[in-house]
Amino acid sequence: xxxxxxxxxxxxxxxxxxxxxxxxxxxxxxxxxxxxxxxxxxxxxxxxxxxxxxxxxxxxxxxxxxxxxxxxxxxxxxxxxxxxxxxxxxxxxxxxxxxxxxxxxxxxxxxxxxxxxxxxxxxxxxxxxxxxxxxxxxxxxxxxxxxxxxxxxxxxxxxxxxxxxxxxxxxxxxxxxxxxxxxxxxxxxxxxxxxxxxxxxxxxxxxxxxxxxxxxxxxxxxxxxxxxxxxxxxxxxxxxxxxxxxxxxxxxxxxxxxxxxxxxxxxxxxxxxxxxxxxxxxxxxxxxxxxxxxxxxxxxxxxxxxxxxxxxxx
Amino acid sequence: xxxxxxxxxxxxxxxxxxxxxxxxxxxxxxxxxxxxxxxxxxxxxxxxxxxxxxxxxxxxxxxxxxxxxxxxxxxxxxxxxxxxxxxxxxxxxxxxxxxxxxxxxxxxxxxxxxxxxxxxxxxxxxxxxxxxxxxxxxxxxxxxxxxxxxxxxxxxxxxxxxxxxxxxxxxxxxxxxxxxxxxxxxxxxxxxxxxxxxxxxxxxxxxxxxxxxxxxxxxxxxxxxxxxxxxxxxxxxxxxxxxxxxxxxxxxxxxxxxxxxx
Numbered sequence: 001x002x003x004x005x006x007x008x009x010x011x012x013x014x015x016x017x018x019x020x021x022x023x024x025x026x027x028x029x030x031x032x033x034x035x036x037x038x039x040x041x042x043x044x045x046x047x048x049x050x051x052x053x054x055x056x057x058x059x060x061x062x063x064x065x066x067x068x069x070x071x072x073x074x075x076x077x078x079x080x081x082x083x084x085x086x087x088x089x090x091x092x093x094x095x096x097x098x099x100x101x102x103x104x105x106x107x108x109x110x111x112x113x114x115x116x117x118x119x120x121x122x123x124x125x126x127x128x129x130x131x132x133x134x135x136x137x138x139x140x141x142x143x144x145x146x147x148x149x150x151x152x153x154x155x156x157x158x159x160x161x162x163x164x165x166x167x168x169x170x171x172x173x174x175x176x177x178x179x180x181x182x183x184x185x186x187x188x189x190x191x192x193x194x195x196x197x198x199x200x201x202x203x204x205x206x207x208x209x210x211x212x213x214x215x216x217x218x219x220x221x222x223x224x225x226x227x228x229x230x231x232x233x234x235x236x237x238x239x240x241x242x243x244x245x246x247x248x249x250x251x252x253x254x255x256x257x258x259x260x261x262x263x264x265x266x267x268x269x270x271x272x273x274x275x276x277x278x279x280x281x282x283x284x285x286x287x288x289x290x291x292x293x294x295x296x297x298x299x300x301x302x303x304x305x306x307x308x309x310x311x312x313x314x
Numbered sequence: 315x316x317x318x319x320x321x322x323x324x325x326x327x328x329x330x331x332x333x334x335x336x337x338x339x340x341x342x343x344x345x346x347x348x349x350x351x352x353x354x355x356x357x358x359x360x361x362x363x364x365x366x367x368x369x370x371x372x373x374x375x376x377x378x379x380x381x382x383x384x385x386x387x388x389x390x391x392x393x394x395x396x397x398x399x400x401x402x403x404x405x406x407x408x409x410x411x412x413x414x415x416x417x418x419x420x421x422x423x424x425x426x427x428x429x430x431x432x433x434x435x436x437x438x439x440x441x442x443x444x445x446x447x448x449x450x451x452x453x454x455x456x457x458x459x460x461x462x463x464x465x466x467x468x469x470x471x472x473x474x475x476x477x478x479x480x481x482x483x484x485x486x487x488x489x490x491x492x493x494x495x496x497x498x499x500x501x502x503x504x505x506x507x508x509x510x511x512x513x514x515x516x517x518x519x520x521x522x523x524x525x526x527x528x529x530x531x532x533x534x535x536x537x538x539x540x541x542x543x544x545x546x547x548x549x550x551x552x553x554x555x556x557x558x559x560x561x562x563x564x565x566x567x568x569x570x571x572x573x574x575x576x
Contacts, residue, residue: 014413015413015416016420018413018416018417018420019417019420019421021417022417022418026429026430027433031348080508137558137561137562138554138558140505140557140561141505141555141557141558141561142553142554143509143513143554143557144370144514145512145513145516145532145555146532146550146553146554149532149536149546150546150550151548152536152539152548153539153540153546154545156539156540157540157543165443189488239508244565248422249422249423249426251422252422252423252424252425253424255422255424255425256424256513256517257426259517263328270425270428271394271517274428274432282429282432282433285425285429286421286425286426289421289422289425290420290421290422290425293420293421293422294420300511301370
């Protein structure tokens with residue numbers, strides 16, 4: 001087990017390194033000057049620009065700049081924001097928690113919806129199956145920002161008294177906080193639930209055709225017992241894996257949804273940073289998001305191997 | 315299923331190609347009466363500065379679909395070459411290509427697209443290039459998988475033993491067998507790209523104005539949507555129809571060509 005975790009992490013390391021290079025190069029390959037951008041929009045003398053360049057280490061060779069930046073990133077120092085002059089890490093963390101919470105709620109919603117519709121589709125067959133699959137095709141075609149816009153439109157037209165832009169901080173009112181994230185999470189969850197639903201359906205159909213289910217049925221176990229003890233349990237593994245892998249899509253999607261529902265998460269931070277040309281912040285967001293996705297994939301792989309003894313990474 | 319997909323695709327293409335002919339107005343022409351409801355003169359009403367919503371939808375579809383198709387074509391070409399080389403040559407070359415693609419794959423698609431477009435500037439070329447880069451890994455993987463197994467089949471072995479060149483084998487004997495999964499994946503990628511293009515435009519990172527575009531239309535309409543719901547529903551329906559077209563097409567192709575579902 002430990003060996004497998006080590007192998008899996010070792011495989012991820014070069015990818016992480018590549019990700020950090022992309023994040024670094026992306027922001028240094030900008031049209032225009034990094035030093036000029038850090039000075040903001042104000043006109044600035046050539047000498048002052050030189051000082052900034054020295055302070056930021058821009059007079060060093062590029063590979064050295066990268067190593068300095070990487071060294072900082074490894075110890076949690078992602079540089080200072082151009083806009084606020086504060087350490088980026090401190091600004092990013094509270095926003096990251098908000099985005100993580102939204103992603104988590106959306107993930108749970110998608111899992112619940114997808115598992116229920118997929119199970120119904122596989123067990124009841126006939127009209128239900130047909131309806132679920134049709135609905136899934138349609139849902140897949142509606143992008144999350146369109147869902148979000150339509151939710152805002154419907155709320156504005158029919159429930160004008162319900163405030164949907166009132167984000168509540170978790171610290172001040174935990175329940176209100178979760179409630180304020182439900183609609184944004186729903187717009188994220190719909191598309192993702194389709195993938196989960198289709199995979200649940202396939203997994204349940206696969207398990208249903210296994211011999212041990214037939215034996216259980218032949219010896220007269222009740223349908224509910226078979227469902228609970230055999231079908232759900234065995235079909236759950238692939239379903240949870242798929243949900244884990246969908247977290248990347250959810251994370252990318254929440255960036256978009258946050259701007260629509262004015263939730264102070266990573267997405268809003270990203271857009272503020274883009275508007276301010278705050279390159280260290282953009283760099284940090286890209287790096288952190290990709291790292292989370294990579295680690296998530298490792299966790300999913302490990303969890304999968306832990307549950308399913310047939311999987312081996314040696 | 316696949317027939318429905320092709321009918322929808324034909325309708326989409328007809329609207330896009332005949333756009334300037336069938337659009338009742340110029341997309342930038344303003345008329346008195348902004349945010350008007352549907353009428354005989356303006357079937358879907360007008361937007362906040364009095365432009366005809368239907369005309370803007372028709373012309374906006376050209377911009378949206380052009381970017382989508384060109385970007386996916388580039389991604390497909392790159393994915394084909396990379397996947398074919400990777401799967402066919404194998405060994406170190408395969409490792410190197412796949413690790414680089416893994417890095418691109420590690421970023422949430424949408425986040426990478428935003429970051430690249432924001433860094434390079436939201437021009438048409440950058441937008442197309444970004445989307446092509448973002449979707450290349452998926453297509454390359456879809457090509458590589460079947461190539462790995464097909465290259466060990468007997469007819470490939472037979473061609474090699476009678477002295478057919480490696481390049482000719484790859485093109486003539488391996489490529490045709492991976493066409494089905496590629497068609498399905500390309501269709502799905504087209505649907506995803508419509509999402510990415512319209513989402514980027516929605517955020518103001520799309521092609522610069524004045525060209526109308528479904529994403530930016532949706533964003534502009536949000537301010538006044540309670541007064542004129544059609545200004546939002548129009549572009550929303552257009553985006554859904556376009557992605558539904560490619561999803562239905564992908565599902566149909568998968569059934570018809572009997573490609574195992576992932």
